[in-house]
Amino acid sequence: MANLKDIRTRINSVKTTRQVTSAMKMVSAARLKKAQDDISHIRPFTSRLASIIQDLTSAIDEKIPVSYTVSGKGKLTLVLAIASNRGLCGGFNINVVKEVQSLLSGKLRDEYRKGNVLVGVMGKQIEKLFKSRDIKADFIYHELLFSASYESISGLANELMLEFKEGNLKEVILVYNEFVNAAVQAVQVQQYLPFAVPKSDTADELLDYILEPDPVSIIDSLIPKMLQTMLYQVVLESLASEHGARMTSMHKATDNASDLIRDLQLSYNKARQTAITNQIVEITGGAEALKGG
Structure with missing residues (x-):
């Protein structure tokens, strides 16, 4: 799965494209x-x-x-x-x-x-x-x-x-x-x-x-x-x-950009949730290791 920074960069890029197509x-x-x-x-x-x-x-x-x-x-x-x-x-x-x-x-x-x-x-x-x-x-x-x-x-x-x-x-x-x-x-x-x-x-x-x-x-x-x-x-x-x-083409492009942003945002949330979960697991594992020591 792509890291959070890559997904954020792509979201911002698609948003910029959506602004252009909407203006056109x-x-x-x-x-x-x-x-x-x-x-x-x-x-x-x-x-x-x-x-x-x-x-x-x-x-x-x-x-x-x-x-x-x-x-x-x-x-x-x-x-x-x-x-x-x-x-x-x-x-x-x-x-x-x-x-x-x-x-x-x-x-x-x-x-x-x-x-x-x-x-x-x-x-x-x-x-x-x-x-x-x-x-x-x-x-x-x-x-x-x-x-x-x-x-x-x-x-x-x-x-x-x-x-x-x-x-x-x-x-x-x-x-x-x-x-x-x-x-x-x-x-x-x-x-x-x-x-x-x-x-x-x-x-x-x-x-x-x-x-x-x-x-x-x-x-x-x-x-x-x-x-x-x-x-x-x-x-x-x-x-x-x-x-x-x-106008019709740009309308479709704007709608497609909005759909892509929603998908990317969902991917971003999943990646962020996975990263947080991994951090919790690491912290918990470290705590258990200290107790065992």
């Missing part, structure tokens, strides 16, 4: 609240914008091509993986990496072997994980996560749209964690480009409106805004998921 949990909880507010603001906007595009698309001849909705002329597919720059958030990062691996070994296997698949990375942690799995990161966007503003994210969206429009990219696929709640994050694989516009069942409602200049021109102006907003929402979803995952 509270910080993540505060950041999660802000991230949830951001998501609650952007989701209705994105949903309404998508609904408008759907209605307008239903009002035109489906054979009319609209910018960013037809397949790109290029041969390259970009897989953009979005996670975090920091760790200590459970399976948040590794789940994205596993999904990208699944894509590269499944749906995109043939194109990947031909060298027609590029990997973009937003998050230092998944870059490390990709490197350990011999997956090369062709593009790195870590700095966008430090201050994820609409201006910076829409700038990246504009770059992707330009590469797609100029024929350098055939498609863009996003892999990220969607925020469900603080304890649950769902990994999503979303086709970003070409933009898929589902048909709406409410096309007849547009008959009461005069559209100027025409539905196609309006859609052409709205889809770039939609793509900018979509990418911004995806980043916000990922950030909220990160804070939720880290």
Whole structure:
């Protein structure tokens, strides 16, 4: 059995760790609240914008091509993986990496072997994980996560749209964690480009409106805004998921530290009791020896 000093040292060490994990949990909880507010603001906007595009698309001849909705002329597919720059958030990062691996070994296997698949990375942690799995990161966007503003994210969206429009990219696929709640994050694989516009069942409602200049021109102006907003929402979803995952992970770590402290305290009490008992036995034995002498 370990001596009392070793057990005391370990108890103090675990207590220090518990203080750190508890503080990280509270910080993540505060950041999660802000991230949830951001998501609650952007989701209705994105949903309404998508609904408008759907209605307008239903009002035109489906054979009319609209910018960013037809397949790109290029041969390259970009897989953009979005996670975090920091760790200590459970399976948040590794789940994205596993999904990208699944894509590269499944749906995109043939194109990947031909060298027609590029990997973009937003998050230092998944870059490390990709490197350990011999997956090369062709593009790195870590700095966008430090201050994820609409201006910076829409700038990246504009770059992707330009590469797609100029024929350098055939498609863009996003892999990220969607925020469900603080304890649950769902990994999503979303086709970003070409933009898929589902048909709406409410096309007849547009008959009461005069559209100027025409539905196609309006859609052409709205889809770039939609793509900018979509990418911004995806980043916000990922950030909220990160804070939720880290808060949950630190909560579990704090609870585990408390359990370990209780076990160590019990071991300490047993060792102390054993030491006292041994001392009593030694004193009693010495006294009996003196009597016998």
